[in-house]
Amino acid sequence: MKKQKLVTIGSIALTLILSLSACGTTRNAETSKGVSSKTESTISSESSEETSKETFLKEGDILTYTDTKNSPFEDCGLKIEVKQGKDGYVKFTKTDLEGKATVEYYNFDNATQTMLKHYYVGAMGTSFYYTYDLNKNELIKVEDKDHNDTTQKTKDSGRWDKAAKTVSDEVKFLQDYFKTQYEISILEACTIENFGQ
Structure with missing residues (x-):
């Protein structure tokens, strides 16, 4: 039991x-x-x-976005401005790593199919403008800070080839960056409705 x-x-x-x-x-x-x-x-x-x-902000007829993480340039970010239409453009302004804009930029113009680079040399306190033909893939003009054509002067001084290679490389960096980020070419952003929204 x-x-x-x-x-x-x-x-x-x-x-x-x-x-x-x-x-x-x-x-x-x-x-x-x-x-x-x-x-x-x-x-x-x-x-x-x-x-x-990655959504662009609309300010008037300009779409803007500042990318401080994925810039193809090591030491800076990029403020991207897109104006759509046949006379549109995509402008990349270099920023510091906090997103504050500098005076240096690359402007891809849809109407002229060119890219204008503004380069500032702090040590000299002066600027240069480089015009690059996007159809021919070549540098076609260099100007001083007052937009005086210094193309021949640049060639005569032996600085043309280096400038042409630098600008060509930068155009390629920006084109590759944009294609990777947005899956379209830079100038397509001028024509695609609702881009960045």
Whole structure:
């Protein structure tokens, strides 16, 4: 009789332990599932934040976006301005890493199919303008800060080839960057409706 009571008490105790253990597993699974859902929700929210950061702001008829993370230039960010239409343009102004604009820029003009680079030399306190033909893929003109044509002077001084290569490389960097970020060419942004929205 005593043995039978002990066996019965033992079975009840074992049943209780197993059922409590099962509840704990279920509760842990639910908690773990809750954490997982929260994590997925957080990731999803972060992803949409990343996407929304790439949305251009509309200021009048100009779309703008400042990219301080993916710039093709190591030491700066880029403020991108897009004016749409046949006479539109895409202008890339160099910024510091906080997004503050400098005076240096690259302006891709849809009407003339050219890129105008403004380069500032702080040590000399002067500027230069470089015009690049986007159809021929070549530098066609250099101007001083007052827009006087210094193309021949640049060639005579032996600085043309270096300038042509630098500008050509920069155009390529910007074209590759834009294609990677937005999956279209720079000048296509002037004609695609709802670009950046």
